[in-house]
Amino acid sequence: MEFDTEVAAGNFYQKYAKTSGFGTRLSKGHKDKNSDMMLDRVFCCSHEGKRPKDKRNMVVKCPRAETRCDCGARMKISCRQAEKYRVVQFVAQHNHELSTPSKTHLFRSHRHMTMAHEAEIDMARSCGIAPKQSIELMSKQVGGRENLGFIRDDLKNYLRSKRSIPMMQGDTGGVLEYLQRMQLEDPNFYYAIQVDEDDLITNIFWADAKMRTDFTHFGDVVCFDTTYRKHKDGRPIALFVGVNHHKQTIVFGGALLYDETIGTFEWLFDTFAKAMMGKIPRTILTDQDGRMATALASQWPTNHCIYDYENENDFLEGWSEMLKMYCLEDNKWLKKMFDIKEKWALVYGRETFCADMTTTQRSESMNSVIKKYVSYKHDLLEFFEHFQRLLDDRRYDESVTDFRGNQSTPAVTFPCKILQHAASVYTHEVYERFKDELCKGIDCKWEVDGELGKQVIYRVTPYGKTSHHLVTYDSSKNSISCSCKKFEFAGFLCSHALKILMTLNIVTIPDAYILKRWTKAAKIGNVCVSSESSQEMESKAKLSFRYKELSYLYMQLMTKTSECDEAYKIAKDGF
Template identity: 45%
Template sequence: MGIHVPSNVPMESTPFKGMEFEADEIAYDFYNEYGRKAGFSIKKEYVNKCKKTGVVTSRRFVCTKAGVRGKDKRDQNVKNPRAETRCVCEARLVIILNRDSKKYVVSEFIVEHNHYLHLPSTVHMMLSQRKVAATHAIEIDLAHELGLKLKQSYELLSKQVGGYDNLGFTKQDHKNYLHTKRQRDMEHGAAASLRRYFSRQLKENPSYYFATQLDYEELIINIFWAEARMIIDYSHFGDVIMFNTTYSTNRDARPLGVFLGLNHHRETVIFGGALLYGETIESFVWLFETFLEAMSEKKPITIFTDQDATMLAAIKVVMPKTYHALYNWHMWQNAEKH
């Protein structure tokens, strides 16, 4: 590809050797802004800290195409391996703490890239450039409170700034922001109330069952519960069950999942309920495993669900011998659409 040097960046926005910054994060923001104007994304490669004080003594910021991927340790039979995106690009910015002035000084700045740079129309798609600004976050929260769907909210924001290119983040970033907000709200608000409620139920009836799934930050993703009556009903009528997440979706876009069945009078009985923040394969695997744990590991002979592909994949993992079928209602809905 040859050497590519950014040519459309003003001098006042370009780093230089000897340039000083009050803090290492300020240096990162400056280099990231330079990368936005130049057409590349950056990342933090390494940091050195003083062992006694923990103060950052040096940092290196590099282009995201620096280095190469290590040996793939995944299954060798992966059909669609992730494409290599790095090409040993040498572009970088290195800063060192001046212990006298307490400022960070640029000790090395390599401007050349060995790959094509992004155009202004695509720069907002680069990872380090994608950020939900505080002003946009307020508007996202307001649209969310008014009940606007994610797609409507994202389109509204893009029109206000003259197009998606000027927004600074993608629809997935928009979704991730709402997802994180819901998780934190849940952890600090509704989660405490639910835990108190479940604890009271458990004191009144030791057979009451509930469980929560946490993410890597120990924030609640999903919740499952089953009353003693539900567990007893499942022991009698749990050969054929139904699981549906279309009964109720609140303004937080959190589906209510319900495990259902029929008793000997052909009346609907409930075997358990779940509030779902995450609807990934991992989340459904956790949910089905938790459901079976509550039901003394008795697996159903048949389970009816909707057409969710992630749900189907989870069933194959947790209940490989259980027969899986689809609701007639979902099939009719699909037929009407197509």
């Protein structure tokens, strides 16, 4: 191919890169010394080369993630032998995963705020429209954020640089129409309505396909809370939320409740389980609502509910000292709380997997986010529309983080094999937690406490502390456990266990201690949530069961394949 100018060649390669799923940057070029004309130029993949050594490594607290992996994809143009710029070299192969077309706009090279963008934003600000609302409006005008040409971070940078110079009866029909319309748009949108004796809507539960698919991957631990009341008639908004492999809060389902009775909660938990094809979480974190606890015991009797002492005796001593210090020995509420300590004291729940969450802070943080989207001025229909905006924004943030995780590797600031292994399997956020544990482990002291066959018991003492932890390593099984139960609770190894692994020169994390839910591959593959329980099931019931299960698996497939043109075509041809 030939081009009239270097700019035209660059624009072509940029367009090709955006279609193919990678970012670009300018590489080396040579100019004519006499005319200052560019003789040749190389346009390359943004993953080309290796990052040079940063002299600030000793003082940088949060180094940028590594994106370069010596990719050789490039296009070279030259006008040395012709009047026009001719392509003299083209390398199409990449040595890394390419992005899906729906996320390619996130590459730095494909983002640019034009003067027209800036003028539109300035005009919106002069009319009192907030930046967030203006970017939403502009996105709609061009058919989605991926067509906008810039992201929210670019808008923030622009503004920063600029600064530096009640449910009423009449609502019922509308709500039903809205829910039915959502189900038409998304066949796997699930909703349930409970009505009172006058056939008026009292409670509403809903979950779309993304929520249900997320639950299959990350529904092992759920936070549930009803502390937020913000819509027109003051009904509690109940949210089922969890945490994904990026440590981001995700929503599994939402509900608008008329009241908070035992019956309401029983209906809600039963409805949630039905929406998730019978799957219930391993652990649920709630507030200390007695009616909620009663409903949970009735509907999900196998669940654990929990709240930092690692030893029971230490907890009991600490509790007693607290009562004496503040003269609270006769406090009735504290006595009541102590009677149900097994439900909230972490010492009784160390072996309960909680995805590293100790309270309902996920629900509470989500409640604070809702305040930015939903107002008392909104009726129910407006509530649903604004709540959907919240979900869209959260999911876009997740998409951005997915992109970052697929296109870069956490920066390993000091040479350590086990840390490099962690960087290759964990997401950026979980890697940082793992690195913190590893760094704490370096300063721990250890000594052998005893041996039992192939098992060696180590006494590990954290730096600056007198208390110790017992770590047991079995060389025949390559298994390790610690009395602090960090792995059982959080899903990644503690500093004490890592200290012993490093001492034994074990340079990779044993496979048994890498939970898929914390890895980059957390959402790869489908999750089967139920199985046929009885061979003697009636034929009609069996037919219904199979239909539901296949529909649920189909939903997971649709949710994934709709994000990518190639996957969409493969799935469509397969069907």
